[in-house]
Amino acid sequence: MKVGLFIPCYINQLYPQVGKATIELLERLQVEVIYPSGQTCCGQPMANSGYEYESVGTCNNFVENFKGFDYIVTPSGSCAYHVKKHYDIIPQTDAVTKVRNTIYELCDFLVNVLEVKNVGARFPYKVGIHKSCHGLRGLRLGSCSEKVTEPYSHIGTLLKEVLGTEIIELSRKDECCGFGGTFAVTEEAISVKMGKDRIQDHLNNGAEVITATDTSCLMHLEGLVTRNKQPLKIRHIAEILNSVVD
């Protein structure tokens, strides 16, 4: 099994530790991981701002880099969702269809392709899970509070097996954090308020750490936590799953 690793543009530049954790975790699970060097971005920042047509070159570059793999894995539900849902703006060649069908968010890949639950991690903290919306309601990485379905959560399944981790329950299980790409600046007031409210929910329920499948949400929450000097750590799920027992 040959896996191509997609590291979203902002993780590459601002949160390399998330990329490192992802690759180390996958390698520890005996997966052959390759990081194609010509990758940049999935095109989502332009497309969600209404400039899908400016993202065509980016989409093509993505497909070019990833068409040769059995699976594409990325520590971002949002990017995986974008490729799956919105890559209909470029001609649907075999390569494009393949890429769209084989891209997985990290937790999804672990639970549903590798079929592992316990990755041998230890993380002795009270953790609140922020269920990033695109992964949740786009990729259905877990049950959604609006729908009447059996409860499940891929990120929860993995976290439950982590030694020492206590998952805390939130009052609002899956409300949006307010990042939303350019929304974070064009609707600054609401974006900030939504973020503050999410953080408060985690604090009220005793979280020490907030985790998620998406670094974009976490960057927004971390920006607020740091500014307001709140007693919370922000960790991407890959970082937690890669905290190995010595």
Added chain:
Amino acid sequence: MSHSKAATIFNKDENKVNWHDKALWFVRHKRDKSVHTVKGWEELRNLGHGIKAHTLSNLDNYLIQFEENAKKNGVQVHWAVDGEEHNKIVHQILKAHQAKKVVKSKSMLTEECHLNPYLEADGIEVIDSDLGERIVQLAKEPPSHIVLPAIHKTKEEVDALFQEHLGTKPCNGDPQYLTGEARKHLREKFIQADAAITGVNFAIADTGGIVVCTNEGNADMGAHLAPVHIACMGVEKLIPKQTHLGVFLRLLARSATGQHITTYSSHFKKPLKGSEMHIVIVDNGRTEQLSRPDFRASLHCIRCGACMNTCPIYRRSGGHSYDATIPGPIGSILSPGKDLKKHSSLPFASTLCGSCSDVCPVKIDIHSQLYKWRQLITKETPQPIIKKTSMKMMGNLFSKPLQFEKVGKVARWSLRNLPKGVINSKPNVWGKERDLPLGPTESFDEWYKKRKKNE
């Protein structure tokens, strides 16, 4: 005013935002509890979606069938191509009866057509008889929500409003006293009314009847007491069969307020002896929306308001921030179809979190439609040049990996080395209330390359 500007103003009073958010979340929560007791809920949503899609695809036939049956029942049917024509028709009916006092039950359509000011200009008194609507009418404001029109008003504000307009005693916002007084006031109006106007929740093609859902019984009070009943409906209110109500009444009440059934589901079929019943069927842009493949499903809407209650942006910006008859997520996909330029900020007033689509009882893909409107808006309405060029630059940058790495280096260096004051200064909207991450010394890319070399 753009949505974000109005939202910023609304957010100046954080306590009020918290209160508004909690009030609506409470309704969403009630809805959750109620739908989770229905085993086949998702199946019911599929049915609702399917029936609506089928009806819209055969709308011409069902409209004709409905008209025929309604006429057979002795109802007079009128057709209006737009709001103006709708208002004229209603006005004429009222004139023919020399009606000077009118009571109206809740109808978003008459809001959309601006019927009240039209009639008032001719000296006709129009009283909105739904309590929430009456409150906003007294305050001279439009409704801020389609099911809870006065949800933005605290009970203390209602207290003050009633003292001013209805002469009530100060009561510290005692809801029981206030509703009691409103009841007395409205009873008076019902008794005096020369005509009653109602909205329509469902129009049934195979019977020619209509159904109006209210929790206060005000549609019945109006229609039963006045000698003329005028029911106004958009073309999309149609359902093929009476039996389909079994699907829609359940979906509507649970989604709207978490009730198992609305208190009054009033069926109107024919005029009472000695009185008249009219139905005005209105297009006002609906068939145009129907012609747009990407957006036609927006006409499935049964106006339950659930997408507003669940929307994290709506809850924190208030209905008036949308500056449209229908606010919230559904309004943001309907309004651009009416006036793209005026409503161009609405599809961007969303994080595309998708909660609206999942809560919607008739499964409208609201967030996908928001995304699609965005693509159209950037092409068809003037955009700030800075946004346009930066998107183009970003597009170019991401198509060429080498350039991307160079630019990233500069950005990371800046984040690490420039003082916080510079990074979080004015043009950086992000930094007003949030810190930016500390730029790492090396990108993932660089780390990976080094690691490979050392292997």
